[in-house]
Amino acid sequence: MDAKRKKVDEASDALNKEPSENNWKRFSAALGKSGIRYYRMAWANEGKLNKMQDLTKSAAELYDQRYKMIAKVPIFVRNGKRIRGATKYLVGLQVLNKV
Amino acid sequence: MIKQDLNILEEKSIFILREAKAKFENVAALWSMGKDSTTMLALARKAFLGKIPFPVIHIDNSIDFPETYKFRQDLARKWKLNLIVAESEIKPDLIGAACCGKNKPETLKKVLDEHGFDALIVSIRRDEHGIRAKERYMSPRDKDFKWNYKDQPAELWDDYSSKMGTSGHIRVHPLLDWNEIDIWNYVRRERIPVNPLYFSRNGYRYRSLGCTHCTVPLRSSAKSIDAIIKELETTKEEERSGRSMDKEREMVMQKLRSLGYM
Secondary structure: OHHHHHHHHHHHHHHHHOOOHHHHHHHHHHHOOOOEEEEEEEOOOOOOOOOHHHHHHOEEEEEEOOOOEEEEEEOEEEEOOEEEEOHHHHEOEEEOOOO | OOOOOHHHHHHHHHHHHHHHHHHOOOEEEEOOOOHHHHHHHHHHHHHOOOOOOOOEEEEEOOOOOHHHHHHHHHHHHHOOOOEEEEEOOOOOOOOHHHHHHHHHHHHHHHHHHHHOOOEEEOOOOHHHOHHHHHOOOEEEEOOOOOOOOOOOOOOOOOOOOOOOOOOOEEEEOOOOOOOHHHHHHHHHHHOOOOOHHHOOEOOEEOOOOOOHHHEOOEEOOOOOHHHHHHHHHHOOOOHHHHEHHHHOOOOHHHHHHHOOOO
C-alpha cells in the first residue's frame, strides 16, 4: 500500500507542479491500483466556475472508499499556450455525492 | 407526465432515421452519452439491422464527467461505433451559456466542414424545453448554423423537407415526440445501457447530463430504472433543473439554439 501510495503522491506532486500531458499519463497509470475510488470537483470560486480561466485554479479532490482524501490534482492539461480539461484521465473514478 | 405507446414512437423514429439516411448523402449523429442520444443510437441499430451506418460525433469540451468518458469508451467498443471525437479548446472568459453558445457550435462547424456532413441527427425532445418544442423533424440551418424558427417548412402527412440553403445543413430530430418517461420506459424495455450517473449515489443523481462545471445533481433515491420511472411519475421538478446555463437569463435557450447549439 505504501509503495503504491508513494507513487500516487509523486505523480500528483509532479502534476501540481506542471500539468503536462506526460505527467497526466503518469498520474493516470498510478491511479489504477492506488485505492482511490471517488473524485469531487473543487472549483476556484465557491460553487461553480465564473469563467473558464478559473479552471486553472480549480482542482479534483480524490478520495478512497472510506472518503479519506488521498490527493488533490488540477483538472486541466497545459500544452504550450493551449489549455484543455483533463477529466478523461480520471476515468474509473466515481463522482462523490456525499455532502 | 403522459405515457405514450412505445411501439408507435419507435416506429416513427425508425421511419425518420431511415428517411434521413435515404434523403441525405452524408449523415452523422451527435452523441452526448446521455440517455436520449444513446436511445437514438439503439433505435438506429434497430433501423439498420444492428449496424449504425453513419458516424457518431462527440463534441468533447474535455471537462465531461469521467463516468461519461468511460461510458463512451465501453459503448463505442460494444456497438462498434464509427466515433468521431471533436475536442473543443477551452476559451478563457466563457462560461455557462456563452461557453455552450460558442465552443460547441464552433467545434461542430469545424467537423462539418472537415467531413462535409449535410445532415445531423440530434436527439432533442419537445418536452425538454419550450424552444425545442418549436423544432421540426427535419429542420434547416444556414451556413452560419442559424436557425430561423419563425420560418420553417410545414411537415404534413409525413412529408419532410430535405431542402437547405447553400452550404447549410439539416438537423434531423427522430426523438421529438418522446418525453422523458418514454425514454426511460424504452431503456428498460430494450435494455439499453445508460450512463451510471443517472442512478442515485449518496442521495443524489443526475437527471440531465452536461459538463462537470455546469451540471448539478438533484436529490433522489432512485437507484434503478424502475425507481427512476416511479420518481418521474410524481415529480414536479423540471428535467433540466440541474443545468446551470438554462437558468442564467430569460430566453437563453432560445438564443443558444438560434446560434446553433444542440
